[in-house]
Amino acid sequence: MRKRQGILIISDGLGDRPIKALGGLTPLEYANTPNLDRLAREGCTGNVYPIAPGIPVGTDVGHMEIFGCDSNKYYPGRGPLEALSGGIEIREGDVAFRGNFGTIDEEYTVIDRRAGRIQDGTRELAEALSGMKLKDGTTVLVKELTQHRVAVVLRGKELSAAIVPTDVGTANEGAKLVIPCPEDPACKEAAKTAENLWEFTLNAMEILKNHPVNQERVRNGLLPANVIITRGPGQLSTIPSTARQLGIRALCIAGDITVGGIARLVGFDYYVQDSFTGGFNTDIMGKARKAVDSIKEGYDWVIVHIKGTDLAGHDNQPLEKVRIIEEIDGMAGYIMDHISGEQCYIAFTADHSTPCEARDHTGDGVPTIIWGGDVRRDKTEKAGETFFMEGALQNLKARDIFTIQMDLMGFTKKRGA
Template identity: 65%
Template sequence: MRKKQGLLIILDGLGDRVNPELNGMTPLESAKTPNLDYIASQGMCGNVYPIAPGIRVGTDVGHLHIFGYDSNKVYSGRGPLEAYSAGMKLMPGDVAFRGNFGTIEDDYTVIDRRAGRIRKGTKELATAINGLELSDGTQVFVKELTEHRLAIVLRGKGLSDKISCTDPGTAEEGAKLIIPSPLDGTSSAEKTAKNLWEFTNRAYEILKEHPINKQREAEGLNVANVVIARGAGQERDIPSIKELYNIKAACVAGDITVGGIAELVGMDYFCDDSFTGSFDTNLKGKVDLSINLLKEKKYDWVVMHVKATDLAGHDNLPIEKRDMIEKVDNAIGMILQEIDLNKCYITVTADHSTPCEARDHTGDGVPTIIAGGDVRKDSINSAGESQFMSGSLNNLTANDIFMMQMDLLGFTDKVGS
């Protein structure tokens, strides 16, 4: 079967709901998107569910499904994915967590779960608490990720990932850190819960006195005096995309977690210091690199990821989310100048919806487009959640969209003779 190339553009948290600041429109509907409108007119559109209607997913699970996997089979928790993203080697029995640097008061009341989205000094802070040995001999390894994020690994005998973690989530203001507890009543879970709480306390004592935080305090910034943990998990084997589909795939992303997930499933990960995973990310650089990977490096499938749309949703910034969508639309215009849709398909989707007023992930469908010279076209000619409600992709899942891409590219096997 003939082979073609494909470019997948992921706008993290793109999906939204009608917003009063945008005259009752979503950020996507409110944005000026001539290039998204064009590719919508050149293919199939719809609101696609990451797993199923009403099911809320995290960035990790959402991307696994976008990449064609069933999280029920390959996913044990966000922690191992974060550890992999950080370049940490997990050993059998390790328990890994995703973490945030956060800001708490002395009584452990959470002031800011992200420590003002701290960027500078996170390596020094992580180094200060990396390698701690707990009272029972368990070791703790910590590595910084993008901005306030970090990976945490507990290594010792008889550990379990069946524990609650310390993150109170987006609870009401004034919530305190949660004391970890076992979820299955086993001694290994009880031990691991105690270990996580001991680490939390010891890290707090170190971080609150760290020079980075003394400087932040002097500058009136939220200090990064605590590690807030969630997503406990232990490693599972995941077959690679190369093994499953014999496809050469690459991912361009500023978000290290997304890059780590891509590497975990067998994709080559490309990044640059200017790919920040935030509003100031170098979109032109991402476009140039993605085009180069398709044209010069001959990758079959290239994923280009943009994180800032999700950040705007979490921070309830509908205007900024709309503006970021318009910047991405301009970047898509650059892509269309370089790519022939008769030779390379373009897909646009999201890992989940992050409506601004909800300030969190929801189970809404995500706006999705598959465009190409020979793609069956529906009647949609402009981009937006409401417009896509009558599209041909409506109510499909992320796994469905992945398989449709693999089929268009020519990397699926025929069932039967």
């Protein structure tokens, strides 16, 4: 089978619902998008479910599915993903948590789950804790993430992620830290892991209390980061390499390190540079140029991720979402100008919907386009959730869209003969 290439543009959280302030249109429908409209007119379209109708997903699960990986089978939990995105090379058997630097009082009451939204000094605090040895020989790895966030990994023998960790949850600030316990008291590995986590938590409190970063914060009237609060325990299952299974060389270009972490997990290369921020102000045209260059270098599949549409959804800023969509449209135009549709398909999708008025992820289908020389065209004339309801891809799932792209590119294997 003849091989071709593909570029996939992912607009995070793109999907939306009719918004009164936009005259009953969605941001994608309201935006001026000549290039996305052309992709829609000349390609096939639909609203596509990340997993199944009405099921909302996180960025991590959404991207696993877009990358052709069955999240139901292989999703390792948020802890391992955060650890991976923080650059910790987690191994089989490790138990990883996501966590926050927080503030507690002497009776372990949680004063603030985010230590006054601490930004500076978390690297020093994490370094002061990372490498800690526990009594049974388990090692603890700690790595700061963005803002108050942190990844914690227990590396030792016979550990289990089936435990209740220390976090009290957002709704329960003012409660005491949870003392970890196994989900099933009969599970020795989980009991041991819970003890390890508590030992680490207490040790960390001792070290953090007197750390210069915290002394400085207290002097400045800020809440000290005197505890690490953990949640989302998980172990890495053996995730199959999509890249190896299909024999594709793929690159993911993204400012968002969670997306980059997922890409690496399924065997794709990951590219980020300082100007690719994963924020509102990312260097969209820089990403477009990198995508085109990577196709010319010979990558089979290049993924470009833009986070801003999701952030605008969470913040209920429809016009900001419109603005970012128009920037993405410019990116699509640049890409179309610099590649040949005969040799390289272009697809456009989202990992989930983040409707502005919902301010959170929902289970709506996400607007999706596949475009290229010999793609069967449907009758859609314009980009938008409403228009795509009559498209050929309507009601398919993210993993179907992955497979369809791979089939167009010539990387699927025939069943039977």
